[in-house]
Amino acid sequence: MVIQQPVLEPIHSPYRFRYLSDEQLTQLQEATLEILETVGVRFPSEKALAILSGHGANVDKEKQIVKFPRDLVQKSLKTMPRYFTMGAREITFDLHLKDGVTYFTTDGCGVETVDLETGNRRPSCKADVAMMAHVADYLSSMAFYWPMVSAQDYGRTAPLHEMDASWNNTIKHIQSETIMGEIPARYAVEMGTVIAGSREELRRRPNFSLVVCTIAPLSQDKDGIEGGLVMAEAGIPVGFLAMPTLGTTAPATLAGALAMGDAEVISAAVLFQLAYPGCPIFHSMMHAWADPRTGAYISYPLDGRARHTLIETAHHWGMPALGGCFGTDSRNVGTWQSAVEAATDLLIAVLVRPEIVTGIGLSETYTLLYPEQIILDNDIYHRVRHALMQLDINEETLALDTIRAVGPGGQFLSQKHTRQHMPTSLVRAITHELDENNKYRDPLEVARLRLRWILENYHPEPLEQAKQQELNRILAAADKELS
Amino acid sequence: MTSETPPLQPIKPAYHLNILGDEQLTQLTTGTLRILDEIGVHCPSEKVLRIYAEHGARVDFENQIVQIPPDIVKEVISHAPRFYTMGARSPAHDIVLDGTALYCTTDGCGIETIDFTTRVRRASTKDDVSRMARVVDYLPSIGFFWPIVSAQDFPETAPLHEIEAAFNNTVKHIQSETVTGEITARYAVEMARVIAGDEINLRARPPLSLLACCIAPLAQDKESMESALVFAEAGLPVGFMSMVNTGSTAPATLAGTVVTGDAEVVSAMVLIQMAFPGTAIFHSLMPGIMHPRTGAYLGTAWEGTLFYAIGSELAHFWGVPTLAGLFGTDAQAPGWQSAGDPASSLLLVALTGAETGSGLGLLESCMLLYPEAVILDSDIYHRVRIEVNGLDTNPEELALDVIKEVGPRGHFLKHRHTRDNIRRRVFSDLTAQPTPSGGIGDPIEIAQEKVNWIMENHWPHPPEAEQQVELARILKAADKEIGGRQ
Numbered sequence: 001m002v003i004q005q006p007v008l009e010p011i012h013s014p015y016r017f018r019y020l021s022d023e024q025l026t027q028l029q030e031a032t033l034e035i036l037e038t039v040g041v042r043f044p045s046e047k048a049l050a051i052l053s054g055h056g057a058n059v060d061k062e063k064q065i066v067k068f069p070r071d072l073v074q075k076s077l078k079t080m081p082r083y084f085t086m087g088a089r090e091i092t093f094d095l096h097l098k099d100g101v102t103y104f105t106t107d108g109c110g111v112e113t114v115d116l117e118t119g120n121r122r123p124s125c126k127a128d129v130a131m132m133a134h135v136a137d138y139l140s141s142m143a144f145y146w147p148m149v150s151a152q153d154y155g156r157t158a159p160l161h162e163m164d165a166s167w168n169n170t171i172k173h174i175q176s177e178t179i180m181g182e183i184p185a186r187y188a189v190e191m192g193t194v195i196a197g198s199r200e201e202l203r204r205r206p207n208f209s210l211v212v213c214t215i216a217p218l219s220q221d222k223d224g225i226e227g228g229l230v231m232a233e234a235g236i237p238v239g240f241l242a243m244p245t246l247g248t249t250a251p252a253t254l255a256g257a258l259a260m261g262d263a264e265v266i267s268a269a270v271l272f273q274l275a276y277p278g279c280p281i282f283h284s285m286m287h288a289w290a291d292p293r294t295g296a297y298i299s300y301p302l303d304g305r306a307r308h309t310l311i312e313t314a315h316h317w318g319m320p321a322l323g324g325c326f327g328t329d330s331r332n333v334g335t336w337q338s339a340v341e342a343a344t345d346l347l348i349a350v351l352v353r354p355e356i357v358t359g360i361g362l363s364e365t366y367t368l369l370y371p372e373q374i375i376l377d378n379d380i381y382h383r384v385r386h387a388l389m390q391l392d393i394n395e396e397t398l399a400l401d402t403i404r405a406v407g408p409g410g411q412f413l414s415q416k417h418t419r420q421h422m423p424t425s426l427v428r429a430i431t432h433e434l435d436e437n438n439k440y441r442d443p444l445e446v447a448r449l450r451l452r453w454i455l456e457n458y459h460p461e462p463l464e465q466a467k468q469q470e471l472n473r474i475l476a477a478a479d480k481e482l483s
Numbered sequence: 484m485t486s487e488t489p490p491l492q493p494i495k496p497a498y499h500l501n502i503l504g505d506e507q508l509t510q511l512t513t514g515t516l517r518i519l520d521e522i523g524v525h526c527p528s529e530k531v532l533r534i535y536a537e538h539g540a541r542v543d544f545e546n547q548i549v550q551i552p553p554d555i556v557k558e559v560i561s562h563a564p565r566f567y568t569m570g571a572r573s574p575a576h577d578i579v580l581d582g583t584a585l586y587c588t589t590d591g592c593g594i595e596t597i598d599f600t601t602r603v604r605r606a607s608t609k610d611d612v613s614r615m616a617r618v619v620d621y622l623p624s625i626g627f628f629w630p631i632v633s634a635q636d637f638p639e640t641a642p643l644h645e646i647e648a649a650f651n652n653t654v655k656h657i658q659s660e661t662v663t664g665e666i667t668a669r670y671a672v673e674m675a676r677v678i679a680g681d682e683i684n685l686r687a688r689p690p691l692s693l694l695a696c697c698i699a700p701l702a703q704d705k706e707s708m709e710s711a712l713v714f715a716e717a718g719l720p721v722g723f724m725s726m727v728n729t730g731s732t733a734p735a736t737l738a739g740t741v742v743t744g745d746a747e748v749v750s751a752m753v754l755i756q757m758a759f760p761g762t763a764i765f766h767s768l769m770p771g772i773m774h775p776r777t778g779a780y781l782g783t784a785w786e787g788t789l790f791y792a793i794g795s796e797l798a799h800f801w802g803v804p805t806l807a808g809l810f811g812t813d814a815q816a817p818g819w820q821s822a823g824d825p826a827s828s829l830l831l832v833a834l835t836g837a838e839t840g841s842g843l844g845l846l847e848s849c850m851l852l853y854p855e856a857v858i859l860d861s862d863i864y865h866r867v868r869i870e871v872n873g874l875d876t877n878p879e880e881l882a883l884d885v886i887k888e889v890g891p892r893g894h895f896l897k898h899r900h901t902r903d904n905i906r907r908r909v910f911s912d913l914t915a916q917p918t919p920s921g922g923i924g925d926p927i928e929i930a931q932e933k934v935n936w937i938m939e940n941h942w943p944h945p946p947e948a949e950q951q952v953e954l955a956r957i958l959k960a961a962d963k964e965i966g967g968r969q
Contacts, residue, residue: 017500018498019873019874020874020876024874024876027876028881034883035886035887039886039891041891042891065891215892217886217889217891217892217893217895218890218892246908247896247901247904247905247908248894249894250895251882251885251886251895251898251900251904252895252900252901252904252905252908253879253900253904254874254875254880255874255875255877255880255881256883259883259886290896291910292905292906292908293917294917298910300914301909301910301911301915302866302909302910302911302912303909303910304869304870305869305870305872305874306874309874334819335818335819336817336818336859336927338822339818340859340862341914343822343823343826343827343863344829344830344863344867346827347830347831380823382785383788383823383827384827386785387789387827387828387831389786389789391738392737393507393510393511396736397736397737398511398514398736398739399734400514400518400521400739403522403734403742404521404522406700407522407701408700409701410700411732412730412732412734415734417735417736417739419735421734422775425729425735425736425737426729426773426784426786427786429785431813431823432813434774438777443819444819
């Protein structure tokens, strides 16, 4: 029996939750402009410095610090598209970013995997990326795919092998978070062109995109930026992710950390719009906290406020936002902590209406893959998706005639209305699966069974053989040049 | 030696969200009014039926069915106060319901306890209520206390023993969910009067309130309604909860379930306002969805989250505070499910402006007490409380001068601003806790340690000695009249 691929089920929020007031949005934006103008951002890239200098930024070439006159920032960002398309291998899975719809992806890029067969913890490998792409291809919650772990069995070309493993196992859009440097980026564009069929088609429906991390405080990464510029030239969407840590790489106050992270992202956005006006870019920030006792990186303290404030800031600048949810600090799968950290966070994130959100499925602060966790996180995702569905109120659903027929003290079980609606009334969570004794099963056990079921029974649409061969050829060339 | 009770930390949202559109709210409440007018509610109490009849409802005494015309519902319910105070033994812990804050209580009323010492599952007792009242007294997340389990060692008068155990072990407001019947209710009111001190204080700052359950579909419980009337007469707040179950005691559609439950609650609220206009009442809608294979009531199905926020908005439509159904996981032990179940509904309900909410601390659909569950649930509570506080963007918080001083590629650790402000950041005291061996502690084990610490170290101010003697005297009389342990 052929198992059909489920259609995507993104989260539609009928509500608009405004976390920041207009005045606060302006305050934060002014703070960003002031930081860019008076403090500046370090760009350790000759190429980037030349572009910025050529367009009127104040460049200190020795220190590689760029200060941005506010007019330059405001003028350059006018060319940014507010929405764009993230293409897929199959056109039906293209994501047309728009207001009120949020598409989710997996987390990335972990470095260890708890092996599904042995239960042992080991370094991650390309086969893990392939396996999780296979699972993500099946899940309706997963609109696009971040290679979840690093293909560490391929050394320096790991990012390209992650792309290969992904395209061979899912027809959905791929977003890399690991491609760095001009040369790997050119290979990635070549691979994307093979999948798309032509450079023009790649530009029209880019089947992959890139997230580039900034370095807090107020610095860019040479390879990240130069890889990104190669992508932007080809029309591939590029996002910039700031990850300031309150108390170490950022001020210990939320507003200060937000303004500083925003300045990092906006400085990159300006560069890209100056280099390739109109290129699709997106904004992202995932701040964290330093544990004052241990210095450890904590992504979910009790006061996790403002984790999604930057989504509003991004929209205020006129660009789409990549929100960050899940990615628990818990070290084990299926724990109280792994659920508590994700559940409230997700609801508030989607109420602010980001266009795209990462990252389902990793533990230990984005570093450890338990393959079954994606199924548990998927359950939390669908809880929130349903919580935001508007209530359907009409004559049929109000059921006054049925209530009249049953009357006080009766029961609805034998009613035709009940038989008609009960099959769709209970949307069963992973927590309400029964065993042979009609007892609820352990959700973690159900998650493992479901994962295995997907891997054994569902077969993603394979990539055409000719394209597989082309990808192999490109990978072989990259391995030769880079390794 | 006694300990001070920490100040309450209610959830004060900086934001408001409307779940239902105006048109949807009208559709639902019109449905409720039509049910009350055209179908009616079953009420097996002569006393209650007479009150309905005297105030213009159509009463079929033989079938014990009451139908209430929409105009009467609207007029009568308009006498209910929108806001009021739920008093506490300590005035500093009074709960002022004014639409700005959400106060949560423990869950109730469970029937089994994971023993505090042996960790063996057993029937719940009065001592469990006492111990948990002390734990709750310590927790700023808990605004008021539902006796969390049943005092089953006092079978006939358990509800009164639960109230005594509660009054003796927490200075916070007590809300009973088990007092039923006129006689028991009169004893409960007498106990509240002892705590309040006098009649004026009892009415102005009632230390006790009552939650009565309706019977789905569309029926009232004789004992519950008669006890509610006793409470209302004394000026103690009373609320009504519907626990309609989609597919078995309600239609298998969400909207149909909501209007069935709402009609039950409104019919009871109308009765109280007919009998004692102006009495403090509250509305509570806590539907479940039937498991199609077992018939079980599931409070935490995927679609269920919406019910509780809608219940809050319906209460506000009728002009009364809500008691929102929160927490109450279906999980059988603390873990992934017990955390995943409540989190989003708490956030959504807080954003609708709910005034009160149950119920932290029980598992297995409000039946089983794990002592540490209230600590774990409190962590979720505080996450939501802080989340909805909003962001401060004043110059000290924006810290532009600090960012300038540190500059690109610098470090904030040694800056005075960091030293001053990192202490103000709030971290969970359950997660990311280093162990002596260099690992990270298990949040559930840490919660167990915390609950044990509270029980060993927190001894709230008890009622005055004369009040304790009076409570014991009332209980003795109740035990003698109603039965129970002599």
